[in-house]
Amino acid sequence: MKHIARKRFGQNFLTDKFVLDAIIEAINPEPGQAMVEIGPGLAAMTALILKRLPHMHVVELDRDLVVRLEKAFPREKLTIHSGDALKFDFGQIPVPEGQKLRVVGNLPYNISSPLLFHLAEFAHLIEDQHFMLQKEVVERMVAEPGSKVYGRLSVMLQWRYDMSLLFIVPPTAFDPPPKVDSAIVRMIPTRRKLACDGATLEAVVTKAFSQRRKVIRNCVAGMFTEAQLVEAGIDPQTRPETVSLEQYVALANLLRPQS
Numbered sequence: 308m309k310h311i312a313r314k315r316f317g318q319n320f321l322t323d324k325f326v327l328d329a330i331i332e333a334i335n336p337e338p339g340q341a342m343v344e345i346g347p348g349l350a351a352m353t354a355l356i357l358k359r360l361p362h363m364h365v366v367e368l369d370r371d372l373v374v375r376l377e378k379a380f381p382r383e384k385l386t387i388h389s390g391d392a393l394k395f396d397f398g399q400i401p402v403p404e405g406q407k408l409r410v411v412g413n414l415p416y417n418i419s420s421p422l423l424f425h426l427a428e429f430a431h432l433i434e435d436q437h438f439m440l441q442k443e444v445v446e447r448m449v450a451e452p453g454s455k456v457y458g459r460l461s462v463m464l465q466w467r468y469d470m471s472l473l474f475i476v477p478p479t480a481f482d483p484p485p486k487v488d489s490a491i492v493r494m495i496p497t498r499r500k501l502a503c504d505g506a507t508l509e510a511v512v513t514k515a516f517s518q519r520r521k522v523i524r525n526c527v528a529g530m531f532t533e534a535q536l537v538e539a540g541i542d543p544q545t546r547p548e549t550v551s552l553e554q555y556v557a558l559a560n561l562l563r564p565q566s
């Protein structure tokens with residue numbers, strides 16, 4: 308029986324074979340690697356990955372899809388975690404000695420930001436992440452200072468990951484087609500992470516970008532003096548979207564120095 312796509316679960320199923328092949332080429336799964344897919348849906352990507360790997364894990368919220376997956380794949384090939392990826396403990400997935408987990412998914416767009424922040428808690432256990440997301444979200448993730456779309460998401464994710472937009476995918480690649488373009492992003496936890504307290508950085512960046520049109524001195528008034536901005540290498544008259552990750556980290560370290 309045909310599965311009716313559920314809007315509330317962000318279900319847009321990938322059907323374009325060319326796009327699917329391009330994604331699998333980009334991920335390049337190799338035997339022996341530990342892989343988890345978030346939201347396998349009707350298993351379009353899963354089936355292709357399992358041509359290259361003897362086994363993988365998936366996390367799926369829709370119980371009807373879980374039943375389909377159980378029927379379609381033997382347990383030796385697919386371990387199905389039925390539940391919400393936003394609450395899933397990615398640390399529970401066994402990984403071979405000396406390796407880290409690879410994470411992939413055509414993500415439900417309605418939960419993409421909270422899911423990225425949830426996964427960030429497990430960044431130390433993760434080798435890399437390849438996701439299909441709304442193109443506009445990926446553009447915000449990889450944006451550089453000075454760009455109109457550079458903001459909280461850019462700073463917080465660039466602090467943790469090296470990221471690149473690999474390619475854009477049109478709505479016609481899906482059934483049903485979404486209203487927006489999508490893009491594939493590669494995220495690799497950075498090995499040169501700047502030392503700083505994450506919660507403090509988040510508080511600073513949230514305040515800085517709360518009024519994008521104002522100059523940084525006014526945005527962070529009450530949190531930092533003008534002299535502290537200068538100490539962090541920031542022109543108090545500049546706008547929050549021109550301040551670099553390194554400068555936001557310097558500000559966070561003024562509030563909560565790292566030993």
Ligand SMILES: C[S@@+](CC[C@H](N)C(=O)[O-])C[C@H]1O[C@@H](n2cnc3c(N)ncnc32)[C@H](O)[C@@H]1O
Pocket residue numbers: 316317318319320321322345346347348349350351352366367368369372390391392393412413414415416418
């Ligand atoms: C955009 S569809 C992608 C389906 C499939 N991977 C594909 O490419 O055709 C998103 C998938 O994520 C599942 N999903 C939605 N919310 C979820 C959540 N919180 N945790 C885990 N899976 C979720 C949906 O049921 C659906 O299967």
